[in-house]
Amino acid sequence: MAVSSFPCIQPVRPPFRPCSLFSAGVCGRFSNKKKINAIVFASSRKLDKDIYLQSKVDTLLDSIKWDDKGLAVAIAQNVDTGAILMQGFVNRDALATTISSRKATFFSRSRAALWTKGETSKNFIDVHDIFVDCDRDSIIYLGKPDGPTCHTGSETCYFTSISDLLEEQEVEENNLALTTLYSLESTISQRESELAGQHGKPSWTKRLLLDENLLCSKIREEADELCRTLEEKEDNSRTASEMADVIYHAMVLLRRKGVKIENVLEVLRKRFSQSGIEEKQSRVTTQN
Amino acid sequence: MAVSSFPCIQPVRPPFRPCSLFSAGVCGRFSNKKKINAIVFASSRKLDKDIYLQSKVDTLLDSIKWDDKGLAVAIAQNVDTGAILMQGFVNRDALATTISSRKATFFSRSRAALWTKGETSKNFIDVHDIFVDCDRDSIIYLGKPDGPTCHTGSETCYFTSISDLLEEQEVEENNLALTTLYSLESTISQRESELAGQHGKPSWTKRLLLDENLLCSKIREEADELCRTLEEKEDNSRTASEMADVIYHAMVLLRRKGVKIENVLEVLRKRFSQSGIEEKQSRVTTQN
Numbered sequence: 001m002a003v004s005s006f007p008c009i010q011p012v013r014p015p016f017r018p019c020s021l022f023s024a025g026v027c028g029r030f031s032n033k034k035k036i037n038a039i040v041f042a043s044s045r046k047l048d049k050d051i052y053l054q055s056k057v058d059t060l061l062d063s064i065k066w067d068d069k070g071l072a073v074a075i076a077q078n079v080d081t082g083a084i085l086m087q088g089f090v091n092r093d094a095l096a097t098t099i100s101s102r103k104a105t106f107f108s109r110s111r112a113a114l115w116t117k118g119e120t121s122k123n124f125i126d127v128h129d130i131f132v133d134c135d136r137d138s139i140i141y142l143g144k145p146d147g148p149t150c151h152t153g154s155e156t157c158y159f160t161s162i163s164d165l166l167e168e169q170e171v172e173e174n175n176l177a178l179t180t181l182y183s184l185e186s187t188i189s190q191r192e193s194e195l196a197g198q199h200g201k202p203s204w205t206k207r208l209l210l211d212e213n214l215l216c217s218k219i220r221e222e223a224d225e226l227c228r229t230l231e232e233k234e235d236n237s238r239t240a241s242e243m244a245d246v247i248y249h250a251m252v253l254l255r256r257k258g259v260k261i262e263n264v265l266e267v268l269r270k271r272f273s274q275s276g277i278e279e280k281q282s283r284v285t286t287q288n
Numbered sequence: 289m290a291v292s293s294f295p296c297i298q299p300v301r302p303p304f305r306p307c308s309l310f311s312a313g314v315c316g317r318f319s320n321k322k323k324i325n326a327i328v329f330a331s332s333r334k335l336d337k338d339i340y341l342q343s344k345v346d347t348l349l350d351s352i353k354w355d356d357k358g359l360a361v362a363i364a365q366n367v368d369t370g371a372i373l374m375q376g377f378v379n380r381d382a383l384a385t386t387i388s389s390r391k392a393t394f395f396s397r398s399r400a401a402l403w404t405k406g407e408t409s410k411n412f413i414d415v416h417d418i419f420v421d422c423d424r425d426s427i428i429y430l431g432k433p434d435g436p437t438c439h440t441g442s443e444t445c446y447f448t449s450i451s452d453l454l455e456e457q458e459v460e461e462n463n464l465a466l467t468t469l470y471s472l473e474s475t476i477s478q479r480e481s482e483l484a485g486q487h488g489k490p491s492w493t494k495r496l497l498l499d500e501n502l503l504c505s506k507i508r509e510e511a512d513e514l515c516r517t518l519e520e521k522e523d524n525s526r527t528a529s530e531m532a533d534v535i536y537h538a539m540v541l542l543r544r545k546g547v548k549i550e551n552v553l554e555v556l557r558k559r560f561s562q563s564g565i566e567e568k569q570s571r572v573t574t575q576n
Contacts (some may be wrong), residue, residue, distance in 0.1 A: 022375040056454055073361055073375055082370020087361055087426040099450065130450035131465035134438050138375040140446050140465050150422050158428050162387065162418035166344055177419035177428050179370040180553040185562060216515035223511030223534070227504035229542055239545045243538060244555040246511070250531060253518055257527045267532040272475060274385040 035102050043103075055223045057099060061092050065137040065146055069109075074139040076117070077148065080265040086157045087118070090139060104141045123147035128257040145264075157201045181261060184248065208252045215252055222246045251284045289424065298512045309471060349380050353425040357397075362427040364392050364405070366438065367416050368553040370467055373437040374405070376444045383418075392429045411435035432554075468550060472536065476543045496540045503540055509536045 033233030035049070064072055070092065076085040088106035092097070097105040101116070104125035106114040118124030127143040150157040152205050158177040178186055192209055208215045226242040254261060352360055358380065363371040376394035378386070382402050386394040389404070392413035396403040406412030415431040438445045446465040466474055480497055482488030496503045514530040516522070542549060 003513060037509055051395050060450065060453055060517065075372060075375065076365055077370075077372060077465075077467070080468045082365075084365060084428055086362060087363065087421065099454070129465070130449065132448045133375065134440055134442070134447070135445070136448075140372055142465055142467070154422070157391065157421040157423070157426070158419040159419045159422070160424075162348065162420065164342065165348055165386070166382065174559040175429055177365075177417070179430070180368045180521040180557045184556055184560065212518060216519060219511055219515050220508075221549070223507055225536075226538060227507050228543065230500060231504060236545055236551075239542065239547045240551045240555050243542060243547070243552045244559065246317060246534070247552065250511075250514060250534060252525065253514065254531060256518060257524055259524050259527045259531070263524075263528045264535065266530045267474055267537065268467045269527050271532065272472065273379070 005095075011064060015223070025255070055095065061096060063136055064092070064093065064132065066136060067137070071107060071109075072137050072139055073096075074104075074106060074141055076125050076141045076143060076145075076225070078140045078262075079144055079263050080269060081182060083156050084158060084177065085125060085145055085155075088115075088117075095139065098127055098130065098141060101144075117149070118146060121147070123149065125149065183246075183253060185255070185261050188252055192255055204251060208249065209256060212256070215249065215256065219246070219249045219253060222249050297404075333408055337546065345384065349384060351424055352380070352420065352427075353423060355425070357426050359395060359397075360425050360427055362394060363390075363430060364413050364429045367430045367432055367552075368557060369470060369550050371444050371470070372446060373413060373443075376403075376405075383413070383427065386415055386418065386429065390431075392431060403435070405524075406434060409435070409439070411437065413437065428560055435537065442564075473539060473543075475548050476540055480543055495539060496537065497544060500544070503537065503544065506537045507534070508554060 002211055011163040024098070057263050066072055066226065072091075072095075073087065074090040074095070075087045077083065089108040089109060090105070093108045094105045095218070097103075097114060103118065104127050105114060105116040107113070113143050116124070123146045125141060125145045127141045127145045129142045133140065145155075148155050150159070152159075154176070156176055159175055160239040161175050161177070166176055176182075176186075180218070186207055190208075191200070191205040193202055195206055195209060200206075222242060222245040229239040229242050251261060254264070293314070304411065312511055315316060354360055359377040359440040360379075361375065362378040362383070363375045365371065378393070379395040382393045382395045385391075385402060385404070392415050393402060393404040393405050395431075404412070411434045413429060413431045413433045415429045416432045419428040419430065421424070421428075436443050438447070441446075442462055442464070444464055447462045449463050449465070452463055463473075464470075476493055476497075479488070479491055485492055485496060486493075496506065510530060510533040514527070514534050517527040517530050539549060543554070
């Protein structure tokens, strides 16, 4: 597709939008007086709506199973990559603040105070949605970090592998907890760095990184083979295998271009969060 | 690639393998006497190694910042998809048990007892690696679930969205906390289900799902355009955009074939965890 858009991918569920109450900043019980006063002069209809929404927030906060210290666990997760960025605790006020500000906010047990991630470093975590678990005592802040989350400068706080510590091998520094796609990306990146130093073992990845023609011919070939699993009604395991080939080879190209898979996922997310507008357009043109 | 393998993708770091101590089941302080007795008759060399490794485990367990109840937070995450499956707490014994058994094990605060996820449902979480955070008081069990993790039968315990609860819309049941790739997969799946019922709005995804020729021609076209961003030295944003096109269209094909992106990632993971053997072969053949 030459133009970077899908004609219409309507999301199953629209992305998190704070309601008018939240944008007015009066969510939670601890908002400042000025903001509350501003609401007093608003139309009675808006006020009714705000009171209704405030009661919904209160009901929600009441439904959380706070522990004996009034806390619940909150986990911040990158909405694109799925990386667990950090984990903290929230009290009622911290969760209310996150709902209203959309910045991941926690309760610091050591300082006994609210703490918005990024208030010092400016690396906030912009919260797109919040999920509670089946027991209502654990929360996910699904969001996008503005920069490295950890105070050490690491992308996430989880960079120490127990298997590294216990195996008889040197502990790698900053060995992030990576899921499959990002482990693969990291491996490809490692192969590239070995190329520069003329060390390391021979590998297919290195050959691809060094030979643009080979790389592009493989990507076209793998895409064709993926299609043929549909056209020729091959079994599902073959489809999964060919898709794996497509992803791997395309990720080598991304590395050659210096593009991270996270950037690609961000493009995808932004496309389908825009689709509300696109969807309306589609009603007129019906071209989608 | 017709045969489902990459010639050699050497992992940066091998997957989690319990050391001999762990496979002997004597990791942690709470292993049973029989197993310990068995070790007594082992060779002194092996015993020395085991003692050394046991001391490493103890050092590790000592390094965790247990709270005033002797607990730390443990989060189970799907190694392929990145989905946060559940969150519980661990004490020293629970973490030691997970290290030795490689089954995600927690400390149940309500029952004041160890609890291995799956001991009743048989849906264990096979732990591939364990990570601790910078503060050493939060742990990730990075693993693969044998089935749904939640006692409700849901894939994960996080299926209640706060934005759903607060927005003036009906709360969707089982609305999992999905990251970008899985939101897209869910959207495509939703479009397919709308096809069957003859309802819902027109969409590009539906057109692709209904027209195999169109779908395959788009996949080949997008792969070609991705390659051309390298060949014609286009900018990085164009590469990210074309890669997004490739992923989206290929995921529609996966849906047509009933293949989940998780299956594809599993294929990728298994390929690069096998590469230790492949890597050795490559030393002989040097064809990689």
